[in-house]
Amino acid sequence: MASVAGPDLGQDGRRFSPAYPVVLSAFSGDWTDAARRYRTWAIHQPWCSRGPLYVRDDIPVWLLENGLWVWNRGPSHKVLPGTRRIQEVVQAPVALDWYWWHATPYDTHFPDYLPPREGAEVFRKAVDDLHAAGLRAIVYINGRLWGKSAPSWRAKQAERAACRRENGEIYRELYNVFDSRRAEMAPMCPATALWQTTLSDLVAEVLARYGLDGVYLDQIGHTQAEMCHAPQHGHPAGGGNYWCNGYRTLMEETRRTAQAHPPPGGDSRQPILPTEGSCEAYLDLFDAFLVLDNSYERMGFYDKLDLNWESVPLFAAVYHDYAFISVPTRRSHRRPTMTSGPAAGPCSFTAFPRTRFCRCFLC
Numbered sequence: 001m002a003s004v005a006g007p008d009l010g011q012d013g014r015r016f017s018p019a020y021p022v023v024l025s026a027f028s029g030d031w032t033d034a035a036r037r038y039r040t041w042a043i044h045q046p047w048c049s050r051g052p053l054y055v056r057d058d059i060p061v062w063l064l065e066n067g068l069w070v071w072n073r074g075p076s077h078k079v080l081p082g083t084r085r086i087q088e089v090v091q092a093p094v095a096l097d098w099y100w101w102h103a104t105p106y107d108t109h110f111p112d113y114l115p116p117r118e119g120a121e122v123f124r125k126a127v128d129d130l131h132a133a134g135l136r137a138i139v140y141i142n143g144r145l146w147g148k149s150a151p152s153w154r155a156k157q158a159e160r161a162a163c164r165r166e167n168g169e170i171y172r173e174l175y176n177v178f179d180s181r182r183a184e185m186a187p188m189c190p191a192t193a194l195w196q197t198t199l200s201d202l203v204a205e206v207l208a209r210y211g212l213d214g215v216y217l218d219q220i221g222h223t224q225a226e227m228c229h230a231p232q233h234g235h236p237a238g239g240g241n242y243w244c245n246g247y248r249t250l251m252e253e254t255r256r257t258a259q260a261h262p263p264p265g266g267d268s269r270q271p272i273l274p275t276e277g278s279c280e281a282y283l284d285l286f287d288a289f290l291v292l293d294n295s296y297e298r299m300g301f302y303d304k305l306d307l308n309w310e311s312v313p314l315f316a317a318v319y320h321d322y323a324f325i326s327v328p329t330r331r332s333h334r335r336p337t338m339t340s341g342p343a344a345g346p347c348s349f350t351a352f353p354r355t356r357f358c359r360c361f362l363c
């Protein structure tokens with residue numbers, strides 16, 4: 001075990017003392033015992049300040065009552081029929097998390113999502129049709145990346161707000177390997193005003209135009225902080241807490257702007273803003289968390305890295321009454337996990353099932 005604190009990396013002769021205590025303890029037991037001990041401290045921290053789910057009055061009723069999330073992507077004529085059919089089959093409230101609803105290619109041109117791939121009118125009608133059928137819908141955007149081929153990259157001089165390595169180079173990430181010429185993207189520094197306003201303005205615009213029930217912001221709760229050395233960003237080089245604080249500022253503003261655009265239908269509470277992963281420092285800033293670790297296990301990611309790991313629902317064990325958790329309904333290849341229904345155990349009541357319903361070259 002190691003803990004490294006370096007608020008100003010690369011600057012010799014600086015002394016640093018953390019402003020917080022670190023407590024270590026030995027105990028006998030398994031991970032559930034560790035979760036119980038950690039919880040006694042965790043639920044009194046600022047990220048639990050909104051209280052447990054059962055006392056909060058800011059959660060949309062439909063989110064509380066939703067029975068299944070459907071995960072799909074593509075044009076409305078491919079997405080809507082299957083979603084309606086699933087609702088008929090499960091006989092419960094269903095919500096759609098809609099990916100690749102935008103005209104730009106898949107995983108390449110973030111944050112240039114507008115207009116929708118079928119045009120504004122068709123997309124708005126599709127959302128209205130979902131609502132008329134008693135369904136709910138949110139759309140995907142990425143919360144961390146800016147595509148270097150996106151027109152806005154040059155127009156907004158986005159390189160100013162990109163995370164930079166110690167040698168000044170911009171970090172690079174590639175997800176769409178089928179379009180690598182246009183798919184390179186850069187993780188953005190959340191401490192910069194440009195990334196903060198770009199994301200909060202985008203969420204507000206999407207909600208205002210299309211009457212959606214929320215916006216999913218990918219990767220924010222899941223991905224590690226980049227060590228940003230950009231001198232013009234106003235944060236310590238490489239280390240410090242600018243990443244977490246930057247995203248807290250960004251999401252507080254995004255939540256404020258989202259509240260001005262409640263979805264139609266009489267439920268006047270704010271649109272939902274879920275993210276990927278299970279990051280406790282953002283517990284009060286997102287309305288739900290899409291946890292994929294059991295998928296990583298099933299798909300053999302840990303085996304490929306020669307890691308004899310097994311997913312356990314540790315986050316849910318600590319925060320089960322403080323966080324909505326959405327998990328894919330796929331069985332572990334090793335043994336049933338919390339996503340497998342009755343085997344889920346005591347953590348399952350806030351772990352809403354989610355199913356993927358698409359068939360394309362990326363699946």
Ligand SMILES: [Zn+2]
Pocket residue numbers: 162163164189190191228229230233235
């Ligand atoms: Zn930075």
